[in-house]
Amino acid sequence: MSPPAACCPPLKTVARGACRLVLAGNPNSGKTTLFNALTGLRAQTANYPGTTVERRVGRFKLADMEIEVVDLPGCYDLKAMSEEERIAADVITGACPNTGRPDAAILVVDVMNLSRSLFLVSQVIEMKLPVVVALNMMDLALADGLRVDTAKLARELGCPVVPIIARTGRGVPELRAALQRLKDLPTPAKPARTCSACGECPFKARYAWTDSVAARCLEHGAVQTNPWTEKLDRVLTHPVIGIIAFLSVMLGVFFLIFRIAHIPMDLIDSLFSGLGAWIEQRMPAGDLRSLLVNGVVGGMGGMLVFLPQICILFFCLSLLEDTGYLARAAFVMDRVMRRVGLPGKAFVPLLSAHACAIPGIMSTRVIEDKRDRLVTILVLPLVSCSARIPVYSMLAALLFAHDAWKAALVFTGAYTLGLVAAIVAAFALKHSILKGETRPLVLELPSYKMPSLRTAFLVMLDRAGVFVRKAGTVILLISIALWALATYPRSTPPAEALALQQRATSLAGDEARDMQSQAERLIHHSALANSTAGRLGHWIEPVLRPLGFDWQIGIGIVSSFAAREAVVSTLAVVYGVGEDAVQKNPQSLYDSLRRAQRSDGSKVFTAATCASLLVFYVLAMQCLATQVITRRETNSLKWSVFQFAYMTVLAYTASWIVFQGLRALGIS
C-alpha cells in the first residue's frame, strides 16, 4: 500500500524548538478527552484551510519543550474517501498546507475494541512516524474482566504502549514520560503481516493481522459487556419508545435554554442598556454619542445576547454526546428523517434552531455528508427561533386581542408553518440543486458512560469563542451600518415638536413631562422617517403594497435585518408610541398600531395585513448574525446569499398569497 500522494511540499511554520504531535484515533475512543487532559484551556479551533473540517490545536509543556498537539478528526481508516479521513491522512504525511510533517503521533486506542483500533494504528505506523499508543478505557476493561498484556502489545507493534483512563487523567503522566523518551526511539518497524496474498480485499489482510495481535495480547475473563448498555438500548433504540424518549430529552434541553438562558440574557441586556445610559449621561449629545450608544454598545449587546443560548445548548449536547446517548438519538431519528432526505443526525440541529438558528447551524457539524449538512444549514432559519416570539406576540395581540385561545393558535400555526416549511424546503433542495441520496447510516453506538463535566465545559467555551471571534466582529460592524442607515441623513426636528418643547418649558409638573415626551416621540419619528432607512421604506413600498404593507412597516422590515425582534421597537417609533412603550406598556403600542391609518384613512393593521406580516416573519431570512454563521459554516458566501434569496422569495410569495387570498375571501 503506497502512502497517499502529497498535494504540496510540507511547510515548516512551527516555532523553533517546538515539537509537533498529532492525536489520532477512532471516534468515541476518548481522543478529545485525552486532548483536553493534555492541553486544558490552551486550545484553539479553526478550520482546515478551504474546508469546514475543524482543526483543534493545543499546546503543553514537556520538560522544557513546547509541544503542539493537533487533534485529528476521529476516523477508522486513513485510506477512506471522506473529507475528514483525507485530512487526517494529509496531516500525518505532512501534505496538509500550513502544518508540516508531525514529529510523532499519539494513537488513542479503545481497549474494549482493540482489534478494530489496531487497524488505524497499523496504517499510521506504516507512514513511518514515531508512535505512542495510549490504551484508553482501562477502567471499563477492568470492570469487564478483560486483561491486556501491554508489554506484549508493545513488542508486537514496535512502539510504546501506555495504559490510561483519559476521563480521570490516570496514566497521563506516564504518557508524557513515554513521549519524552520518544526522541530516542527508532521509528517502529512495519508490522508483520500474517496474510499478504489473500485477495482483493485490503481490509481483510489488515484485519487478519489485527485480529491475531488482539488475540495474543488480550485475555478475556468472563466476558460481560456493560449490562446497562444492553438494558438501556432495549428502550432507547426502540422504534417508537426511542423517539418518544428522544423528544422528551430535547424538550428538557429546550426547557433549560428557555428557562435558564433568559437570566444571563436579561443581565446582558440590562448591562448594555445601563452602559448606554451611563455614556448618555457623561457625553454631550451628538453623532459620536449616538454611534457609541446605539451602534457600538447596542450592537455588542445584540451580539452577546446570543451567547447564553449557545453556551447552554453546547454544554447539554456535549453531555449527551459523552454519555453515548446522542448516537442513539441519531439512530432512532434516522428512520423518520430519511423520508425527507436528511440523515437522523440532522434532527438535533433542527430542534436546536427553535431556540436560535445560530447554535443550530453550528451544531450541524455532526452531519458527515457535506450535501446533507448544507441542506440542513440552508433550511434551519425557517424554523421559528425565540427572536420571533416578540413579533408573534405583537401580531397575535393585533389579530385576536381578547381571545387567548385564538392567540395561542396563531403561535402554534406560526411554529408549525416554520417547521413544515423547513421540511418541505429540505425535500425540495434534495430533489433539485443538491440532488443525491442521503448517506446510509453507519454509526457506532458506544457504551453508555458517565459524561465529563470538564469536557462539556471546554466544548462550551470553545463554541462561545468561535462565535465571538468569527461572528462577533461582523455582527458588530453590521449593527453600526444599520445604525447609520437609521440615523443619517439628519433632519431638522418638526416644528410641532419644537413648539411643544417651548410650551413645556413654561409649564411644570406632569403636564410638562407629558409634553416633553410627546415632543421626543415626534422628533424620533421624524428623524427615522427622514433617515436612509425611512427613505428605503418609502422606496420599497410599491413592492410591499401587494402584501398589504405600507412604508412604515417597510421601515420595520429594513431595520429588522439585524435582528427580527427589532421590528417591534421600530414600529413603536414609526407609529409614534415611543420605544419605552414596548417594555413598559405593550398594550399602548398595540392600541396605537390598531388605530394607525394609511394616507387614505383606512386602517393599516387589518386582519389580512397582520396575517400576511406574520407569514412574512415566519419565512423571511431576517437575521444577519445567522447569515454570518452560514457563511462561516459553509465556507462560502454563495450559500449565504442563496439562503437569503430563496427565503425572501418564499416569504414574499407566501405573504402575497395570504394577503390576496384573504382579501378575495372578503376578510380585510
Next chain:
Amino acid sequence: MTKPATASEPGTTPASARQYLHELPSGSRAVVQQIDGEDEALRRLMAMGLCVGREIEVVRQGNPLILRLLDARIGVSGRLARRVAVERAP
C-alpha cells in the same frame, strides 16, 4: 449495478440459499460471505471490521438495524444491510 467486490469463499453456501443481513432475526449470529459493492458508507463499515469471514450478531433487526461487530454496536442502514450476504451460524 455495482459488481461484487469480494468473491465468496469457496465451499460455502450456494448462492440460492444465501441470506442477507437484513433478513436475519434479532439475536442471531452469522458469518459474512460476501459484500456487494464498495462505496463510501460500505467502505466505512468494512473499516470497522466487516469483512468476509467475520462473525457478527444482529442485536436488533429493523431499518436501521443494530449489529455487533468486533465488540462494538453499530447502527447500519437497511440499504447497506441488503448488500451483505451472510451464512447463519448455528
